[in-house]
Amino acid sequence: MGVPTTTHQYSYPELGSYDNLVLNEVPRAAPKPHEVLVRTRAVSLQFRDLLIANRQYPSPVVPNLVPCSDMAGEVIAVGEDVKTWKAGDRVCANFFLDKLNDEQTPETDASALGGAVHGVLTEYRTFPAHALVAIPSHLSYEEASTLPCAALTAYNALLCGYAPLKAGDTVVVQGTGGVSLFALQFAVASGATVIATSSSDDKLKAAKEHGAAHIINYRTTPDWDREVLEITGGVGADRVIEVAGNATLQRSINSVKLGGSIDIIGLLGGAGDVPPVDIIVPTIFRSLKIRGLYVGSVPQFHNMNKLIAANASTTRPIVDRVFPFAEAKAAFAYLASQAHVGKVVIKL
CATH class of the missing domain: 3.40.50.720 (NAD(P)-binding Rossmann-like Domain)
Structure with a gap:
């Protein structure tokens, strides 16, 4: 079975509430020479996603935003220049696609998923090969989707300051x-x-x-x-x-x-x-x-995953509840209720 030529994704025709989310079917992008096509398997939600939805986020966002920054998925295809990934690899994308070291710049800020650039609440998405990290082998897609923002922020705070x-x-x-x-x-x-x-x-x-x-x-x-x-x-x-x-x-x-x-x-x-x-x-x-501090870099993500793999039971992500893709709005509502302990995840 071939890869679909379209992808279903959520977007905001207008910000103001997560109730404004609309599910659409749009053409799927093909990977450029330096890019990787990933099938999204799970997306975790952040408090930032609520701020953006409610127009309370301090940074500008792109029009018709596809929300969310944190995902885990499976590599489907790679561009002709990509040597680091292959079909079937399990990956997460870094929150900042282009933050390849610890220096924060206007350029790295402009690569923030789910805000400055379109996010990951979509079935298929292309990413620069350099923005991806391998998922620790003992984690599920749902668990791994919690790593890019929440986990990396905590790791940066405690171990990179x-x-x-x-x-x-x-x-x-x-x-x-x-x-x-x-x-x-x-x-x-x-x-x-x-x-x-x-x-x-x-x-x-x-x-x-x-x-x-x-x-x-x-x-x-x-x-x-x-x-x-x-x-x-x-x-x-x-x-x-x-x-x-x-x-x-x-x-x-x-x-x-x-x-x-x-x-x-x-x-x-x-x-x-x-x-x-x-x-x-x-x-x-x-x-x-x-x-x-504002999340972290790709190298920090790699190092954090070493810590997680070495302390598998102690550091296993805590997922409170998993919602199906069709119930994304309900997932946002549950996050807003603050009833959760740990992370709220959407499964695709």
């Missing part, structure tokens, strides 16, 4: 979304101690099951920063993975030790809903390392 995480460090992870759970798993695999926060006891139970040494319900313990200091004997945590932005940044600053690190990777608490935090004084007088 000012100093790599080391055994014995204490890490605070906020919530039980994709990035936070991957950060928990990578920290545990590295021999660190994890303090997990959430507003749900059920979600905290899940964090405990996946290796968190300490848990804090920030609804019943709103001064969770004081609890972190109590747990660490007044010293503070070595690292904080900050996913909520200004809504929790002050408490993150309060809870980290002198000379500690805060990796800012999200704004789940809202981009402009809370006043900004003054970081200048504590950064100077407490010698804090505050780092913003």
Whole structure:
């Protein structure tokens, strides 16, 4: 059976809500000499996808956007100049198609899937050969689809920053979304101690099951920063993975030790809903390392997959729920409900 000449894909004729998603059948592109044609097997959703749908994302997106950045799939065909891939290979595409080293440039930003360029919520898509990485052999397509954004962001934060995480460090992870759970798993695999926060006891139970040494319900313990200091004997945590932005940044600053690190990777608490935090004084007088990061590079993806393969049980992606392709809107709605622990995936 030959490869179809068309592909079914979702797109936004107009942004404003994920309810605006429309499923269309369009001509399938053939791979150029340096490209690879991939059949999408699974797509995982990000909070970013909701921001884009609701016109809340700070960067411009292409018209009639095909959404989503994270996929896993099977190589169907390769361009004549491609030597690194063959039909049947299992691959993920990097979030930034052209980020081949750790330098962020306007050009790498312009290659962000599901925003600056069309995304992966489609049956077939071509990718530059250099943007693909092999899926660890023990992972399913659904599990592997969670790696390009959530996992790589967590890996970049903990192991590619000012100093790599080391055994014995204490890490605070906020919530039980994709990035936070991957950060928990990578920290545990590295021999660190994890303090997990959430507003749900059920979600905290899940964090405990996946290796968190300490848990804090920030609804019943709103001064969770004081609890972190109590747990660490007044010293503070070595690292904080900050996913909520200004809504929790002050408490993150309060809870980290002198000379500690805060990796800012999200704004789940809202981009402009809370006043900004003054970081200048504590950064100077407490010698804090505050780092913003935006996913990661292809080489980091390769290195992360080595960690995942070497720690298969500890780092196995946590997939909360899988939706069929025909129910993509329901998957977006479930993500928006924040009822999930781990990742929400669409299976093709």
